[in-house]
Amino acid sequence: MSVKEEKQSQPQTGAEEPEGNSPGLIPVYVMGKRYEVPEGLTIMKAMEYAGYRFIRGCGCRGGTCGACGTVYRKPGDYKIQVALACQKTVEPDMYIAQMPFFPVNRAAYEFNELTSAPEDVFKLYPELFRCVACNACSKACPQGVEVMDAIAALKRGDISEAARLSFECIQCGLCTSRCFGELAQYHMFQLARRMYGARIVPRAEHLTDMVKVVNEGKYEDILEQLKGMKEEKLKKLYQEREAEPVSAGEDWTPKDKTYL
Numbered sequence: 713m714s715v716k717e718e719k720q721s722q723p724q725t726g727a728e729e730p731e732g733n734s735p736g737l738i739p740v741y742v743m744g745k746r747y748e749v750p751e752g753l754t755i756m757k758a759m760e761y762a763g764y765r766f767i768r769g770c771g772c773r774g775g776t777c778g779a780c781g782t783v784y785r786k787p788g789d790y791k792i793q794v795a796l797a798c799q800k801t802v803e804p805d806m807y808i809a810q811m812p813f814f815p816v817n818r819a820a821y822e823f824n825e826l827t828s829a830p831e832d833v834f835k836l837y838p839e840l841f842r843c844v845a846c847n848a849c850s851k852a853c854p855q856g857v858e859v860m861d862a863i864a865a866l867k868r869g870d871i872s873e874a875a876r877l878s879f880e881c882i883q884c885g886l887c888t889s890r891c892f893g894e895l896a897q898y899h900m901f902q903l904a905r906r907m908y909g910a911r912i913v914p915r916a917e918h919l920t921d922m923v924k925v926v927n928e929g930k931y932e933d934i935l936e937q938l939k940g941m942k943e944e945k946l947k948k949l950y951q952e953r954e955a956e957p958v959s960a961g962e963d964w965t966p967k968d969k970t971y972l
């Protein structure tokens with residue numbers, strides 16, 4: 713994530729202060745410089761309040777894109793901690809630094825030419841075997857992914873397990889920043905998940921059948937009708953539809969079977 717300091721200690725647009733009682737100001741240090749920011753703000757909003765502007769890669773602000781990897785340390789503690797700037801709220805005297813872009817190896821491949829064989833992963837990412845199982849990657853993950861275990865799964869060719877273990881990865885790159893084997897774990901995991909989704913997980917047979925029915929045009933008329941409806945009518949129809957109960961079993965079907 714790239715940031716630019718514009719003005720000091722001036723609230724910026726988008727840096728909302730918490731509602732309710734006027735919050736107290738707390739000191740934080742951004743890249744070594746002291747600022748007073750309202751408590752309760754996320755690191756991202758606190759930085760904006762302090763006068764920083766996010767000029768590139770500030771992402772989703774919702775904890776899903778991984779663009780805002782941040783390291784911080786608290787006073788009296790040697791430990792470097794990690795967080796997503798859009799999720800973690802500031803604490804007094806935090807020392808905060810944004811992670812720069814890491815120029816990691818992202819292998820180029822034509823996915824259709826790959827199989828689900830572990831050798832394909834090994835060929836694209838031979839540095840996988842530089843992992844010495846120090847576990848610094850797992851400790852650096854703000855998502856709680858067991859990064860080292862997922863890498864171990866890949867090393868033994870278990871793509872399904874690597875995909876499962878890395879499911880929560882949002883590719884922030886903090887694991888890579890701590891890895892002295894210089895692995896780009898998150899790119900390896902993305903490949904594993906692609907292989908798993910496209911080549912390993914069993915196909916849902918009912919989905920194949922349904923795609924066939926759709927392609928044969930069974931729903932063309934109703935889709936045309938829906939497209940021609942006024943928004944209010946469409947909303948009403950949606951709200952009054954018979955929804956599948958949360959506890960429904962596999963054999964649940966709606967009362968109106970016209971479009972089954």
Ligand code: FES
Pocket residue numbers: 770771772773774775776777778779780796797798799
């Ligand atoms: S901005 Fe997307 S995860 Fe923080």
